[in-house]
Structures are given as structure tokens and as C-alpha cells.
Amino acid sequence: MASLRMMLEKPWLWSFVGALVVWLATVAFTGGYGAGGMVTAALSLAVFTVIVGVGQMFVITLGPGNVDLSLPANIGLASAVAMKVMGGSDSMIVVGLLAALACGAAIGAINYLLIWALRIPPIIATLSASFVIQSVDISYGRGLQIKPPPGFADFTNWQVLGIPVLAMLTVLFTIGAALALQRMIFGRSVLAIGQNIRAAWLAGVHVGRIRFLTYTLCGALGGIDGALLAGYFRGANVDIGNEYLLASIAVVVIGGTSVAGGKANVPGVWGAGLFLVLLLTMLNTFGVSAGVRLVLTGLIIVGVITAAGGEKAVR
Template sequence: MTSKALTGSGSARASRSRRWHADWLPAALGALLVWVATGAVAGQGFLGTLQQSIIVASFLALVGFGEVFVISTGSGNIDLSVPYVVTLSAYLSASIMRGSDAMLLPALAAILVLGPIVGLVNFSIIRLLSIPPLVATLAVGFVLRTVVELLAATGAKAPSPALIHFAAGHFIGVSPLSLLVVGVGIVASILLTRARYGREVLATGQSPEAARLAGIATSRVVLRAYMLSGGTAAICGLLLGAYSNGPSLDMAEQYQLGAIAVVVLGGSAIAGGRSNVAGGWWAALLLTLLATLVSLTAAGPGVQHIAEGAVIVGVLAAMPKR
């Protein structure tokens, strides 16, 4: 390879690196500003507010990590079944554990099967019945909602004490749950930026036809993305149910659009072909801190929605244009 080619390759890598940082920087700066504003309104507890927000944001970031794989495949792919998978997973796992540490592993095994199966069902309906992803995944979600209501009527449910301690506890001031989610984010980022599968995801999102001509099995790529999304949502449900000391029917309502907002605010392209996992974590923290700030001002839900919309528009406007 000539020195000119090497120089060009290095310049391209540097350009991608600068662009990657620029993508997540607006969300990170927004989270910092909202954190400062939240501390100012509260009058105290800057560090405590941040610690608690990081824990709550971890759940939103977790479902966002899965959603970014689906959206990055392009062609209008999206997963609106996420909140229903979260809720079903919380109820199913609690029904299996029933407050017993001995049943934690069986519950974990069950939800690790549940999530990918829902992803498989989503993909099958989209491809076999030629139904748009938005409609198909929402319809699957409604079916899951019915299953959740049946489970909710079967009696008392409780997560295992060990899982509750893990989800809500701290070790030397650090949340094990947050560390787990950071680890999941690192793995997701490596998959999308370093692994062959990640390159196939982005190639499929940029141009499905070109990806097929290059020998990429695009259907398999999209199937795996939906299964990953279902898997992260199921894990989120297991952990969120423990953090909340038990499942509830409305525990994941905010994750339907929240997961999509995390993907977009984090610097990933809603049309597919470009992803940014690190930005998704910052976006989740930004949205969580914003909700905390609005609740501290005792404003109604309408004001919260307006504030969230304004922040989303502001962050997107601050992102570098392509």
C-alpha cells in the first residue's frame, strides 16, 4: 500500500472519530446542563441526584441499546413492542421467582428465551405477511399486553431478594446495575463498530440492495437485530421489576418512544446506516434528568412533554449536519 493510501486511510479514520464524538457531544452537554439546573432547583444533592438518575437512566439505555440495532438496519425497521416485552418479562420472572433466590436462574433462563422469541415473531410477521414494522411490532405488543394482564390476575408475584439487592443496591457508592448496563453498552458498541455483524448491520441500513449484492444475508441481519432488541428489553424487565420491588402494568410505558428518542438523540440515524451506542447512554441520562427537573418544579405532564420536545429539538439542531 502506498504512503498516499495510508495517509488517506488515516484521514478517513480520523474523520470518523471526530464525527463519532460530535454525534454524542450534544446529548452529553445537554445532560450536564440539565443536571446543573436540577441541582439548582433542588437546592442540594447534586451528587445524589446524579447517582439516582444514572440508575434510572440505565433501564432506558438498556432498551435503547437493543433498539439501535433494529433502527440501524434501515428500511423503516423499528421495534414498538419494547415496553410490552419489558412488562411481560417483569411479570413472568417475578411469577417464576416468587420471592425465592433459588428460582433466580430459572427466571433468568426464561426471559433470555422470551426476548429473542418475541424478536423472531416480530421479524416473521414483517417478512412473511409484508406488514410495515411499525404496525407489526405494535400489534405484537398488544398481544403481549393481553398476556401480561392474564399473568397479573394470577396472584402475588415477587422478585428474588438477591436480584432486588443487585438492582437497587450500591457497592462503594457505585450501582452494580449501572456497571452491568455500561458493560452491555460496551459490548453493543464493539459489535457495531468492530465486529463483522456490525458492519453488516450498517451496510444493510445504508443500502439493502448493495448489501445483498455484496453477499450479505440481509434478512438474517435484520432477524438478529430484532432478537437482540427483544433480548435487551427482556433483561430490562427482569431488572426493572426487581428495582421496583415487583412488576406493575404501567411500569414501561415511557420506553416505547423513549427508546427511539435515545437512539436519535444519541447520534444514530433514524433512517439507518449509522449508529452511536455511547451517545444513546448520554441521551438516556439527559431524558431522565429532564424528567427529574420537571417533576421538581411540580409542573404537569403537559409541561414535561413540551420541555422534552424542546430539548430533543435543541439537541438535534446542535448535531453536525451531513
């Protein structure tokens, strides 16, 4: 009974329950075959969603209307930048990662600059920025066929005891993000702004600076994600980030973060990320066609959101 109440109080647990149910359904279908491999694959793919999901979570927590729609374009450009800087040589891996990070952070900073200078809703600011970034990427990354350095490609695929090392590092990163959110001035300020921006401002929170940092952080995470994706999939691509627009928003909401802002949850991002990846694996295992898979993915996301429900507006 007590555990049931705990479940109801912690909606983010549902995302892990959902992931488990989907995994069990798939394992039951295959008769236990490939159960472990599925977890390994899910972990390595979920990493990419979790990294951008955490960035998107901080942005969404800033309050209604705050969302970063430029992530796909950002990921695409950063993946090209990383591959070009690395140039296929192992000695340039760190420089390439830093370049991708800087590229993403610059995009995040420009996003906030547009929001601040033009006083436009973040949706439109990040949308118009993404138009421009997309073109830069198409023009910059045209015909780019640089393979990632072997060391980097191996690193992104490196596993220890069936657990991807990248996933372990990402777990450490998410623990850090959770600490930053709940125990550091930055995170508390983000939460305060999301709950009531005016009250936060009156209480002395540097609203502008915190929002700037949040957008820059989200952009930087998108950049690093692009570099890692290019390593994992052995090459940069303009469309490499396309699916992360929906995925980054979906994991945040399914993971129990409030879309109204001011309430965030880091573990839920992991649960939701695993849930989404395992869901795709399940549908692929069942052998449904691409059309059915898209329809079911969409319906399940809408269904989960409906079941989780939105909170009543505070006012």
C-alpha cells in the same frame, strides 16, 4: 479550536453536554444539595433506558421504517414472566432471568417472522404483535403480586461508592455492544444493510439472517430489561414498560444515531439516557405540575431533534 471541531464532528457529545447542563441547572437550583445523589439516581434509572435503547439502536440502524414498537408490551410481559418463574425465591433468580430473556427473544423472533412472512413494514408488524402481547400480559399477569426475591431486589439496587453496580455492568455491556457494532461481522452487516440493503445483499451479507438476529436481540434486551425493572421497582406491572416506547426511540435519535439507518452510535445512547432522566429530575425539583412537565419534556425532545437536524436523504 480543534476541540470545537471535534465537538461538531461528534454530535453524540452533545447529549452528554445536555445532561451536564441539566444537572448543573438542577444543582444550582438546590444550591448544591443532593448533587451526588442525583447522579446515583440518574445512573440507576438511565440503565433501563440504555439497555432497550441499544436494542432499538440496532433495529433502527437496519434502515428506514425499521423500529420496534412492541418493546413496552415485551417489557411488561417479561417482567411478569420473570417474577412468576422466580416466585420470590433466591435460588430461582438465574432461571427467572433466563426465562425473561427467552420470552423477549421469542417476541423478537415472532416480530421478524411477521415482517418476513407477511412482508409488512416493521412498524405494523411490531404494532400488531404488541397488541397480542399486551393481551397475553393482561391475562397472564392479572392480579400478579409476586415480590421479586430479596436477593434480586437488593442486586438491582446495589451500590458501590455511590455508583449502582447495575450501571457498571451496563457500561460493560454497552462497550460490548459498541465492539459488536464496529468490530464484529454482525455489527458491520447491520450497518451495511442500513446503508443500502441491496448493495449489502449483493456483497454477500445474509440480509435475512442478520435482520432476524437484530430483532431477536432487541426483543431479548427488552425481556431482560423487564426482569430488571421488576426487581428495581419491586414487582411486575402491565404498564411497567409504557414509557420505554418514546424513551428507547428518543435516546437513539438524541444520541446521534441516524434514523435513516446505517449510522449508529453507542456512547450517545448513554448520554441521551442520562439527559432524559436528569431532565425529569430537574422538572420535578423545580416543582412543576404533571401537565407542565409533560409539555416541557415533549417540547425539549422536539427541540433537541430539530437542533440535531436530520440528514439529507442520500438519493
